[in-house]
């Protein structure tokens with residue numbers, strides 16, 4: 254498998270940094286403001302491309318001003334894209350205060366229009382397909398039914414507004430974070446031991462590889478034979494936005510280069526750790542060379 258396809262969401266993120274978050278009816282002054290592409294699909298694709306994999310992003314944007322911004326940004330990455338047009342471009346408005354607390358509203362827009370008809374003519378074989386849950390669940394089911402047999406599917410059950418057992422058991426890897434793993438397993442995760450237990454519940458339920466992303470505690474893999482813990486790289490964390498997406502993109506990218514899953518997770522941990530040292534989601538995603546230089 255030497256290619257990665259990401260079928261997922263593309264948004265424009267508008268980020269405002271201020272002292273405190275606004276109360277209802279309050280207008281506050283933002284100290285700074287950024288516009289950049291986001292959406293879990295776009296983020297994971299950019300991470301995979303920066304980590305050196307031949308990557309294609311498939312998704313929908315609006316034929317509008319924000320859509321053209323996305324095309325400009327994506328054009329600067331070493332990324333193939335099959336971008337179609339739907340209603341207005343998906344948007345996220347993000348307010349972050351000086352303590353890193355945030356408030357986010359998301360408008361799904363064109364991401365909600367990505368349907369099975371849009372994928373009918375797209376052939377994908379012998380590749381890695383990455384999914385997240387910001388496009389219609391019917392479309393995700395279609396991807397598993399159509400492409401699941403000849404490809405390796407990595408599903409990030411995020412955001413976890415919906416739990417679809419067909420999708421989860423039809424995936425080759427499920428990659429929840431702690432919150433998502435708690436929801437999926439029905440148990441609170443307060444320690445590494447809890448995370449091990451939750452991974453056992455999830456493995457039993459879905460009979461597939463479980464990777465749990467544990468934030469500053471690193472990550473773990475339960476492949477049914479063993480549970481392996483991957484300790485985090487020690488970094489000075491500033492902003493964890495998009496760390497999980499960076500991890501997934503890097504993991505998929507490494508799997509195109511080696512069949513060593515443990516090594517791929519180790520490198521994904523390093524890439525994601527580097528991403529939390531800088532602000533923003535994709536602007537902080539490292540290139541393979543950054544990871545090699547920092548950790549060798």
Ligand code: ADP
Nearest residue numbers: 430466467468469471485490496497522525526
């Ligand atoms: P999500 O962004 O989905 O909530 P996490 O917060 O679990 O995901 O972060 C994803 C990965 O990023 C972790 O598994 C870990 O590898 C890395 N990571 C996150 N926070 C830190 C940190 N403070 N120090 C080192 N690595 C981190």
